[in-house]
Amino acid sequence: AQKVTQAQTEISVVEKEDVTLDCVYETRDTTYYLFWYKQPPSGELVFLIRRNSFDEQNEISGRYSWNFQKSTSSFNFTITASQVVDSAVYFCALSEASYGQNFVFGPGTRLSVLP
């Protein structure tokens, strides 16, 4: 069965610190997709990134970077030089290619960036 674990419930950092949000997933499919979404205090879900299981290249987008490691079933998210605007709940999610409806979310990590 699918499962997404985000062991860090809450993280607090001071502005300009780097922070890594952990995500560990379980799936029996060989083809799957991993996602990160941001939910700011306003409540909407903001798409950040999508990776497929065949592409293990790490990705960097500005201050954001993602480390995908199939060997450890992890898809970690790092924010470099954090800013107050990064304060939000971050969700990792998994979708198996053979079951499109099974888009499973982790419980989320609440990140607070203090000035």
Add this chain to the structure above:
Amino acid sequence: NAGVTQTPKFRILKIGQSMTLQCTQDMNHNYMYWYRQDPGMGLKLIYYSVGAGITDKGEVPNGYNVSRSTTEDFPLRLELAAPSQTSVYFCASSYILNPNYGYTFGSGTRLTVV
């Protein structure tokens, strides 16, 4: 494009009342989903649809019903509201499981049952 539109944004219901949460997408997406998000929790799948006329249960379907008469619309019906249904409801859609496409979420409906 408007994307995924949910109405209403907020609603307070009394126990036993019924209501329909509306969800419309204008992206011609095949797949549509309803999720609920309880305080401090991730999202749980209520129902999903892979196309017009086809719906199926997700992880937490009890107390809800859906229909998908058109590609664009996927309303969620609560027949007898209960306090346990107090939550934020998100509708989402996706085209196909193509890595170039993702899931688009609506802005959510915050429902309180008192």
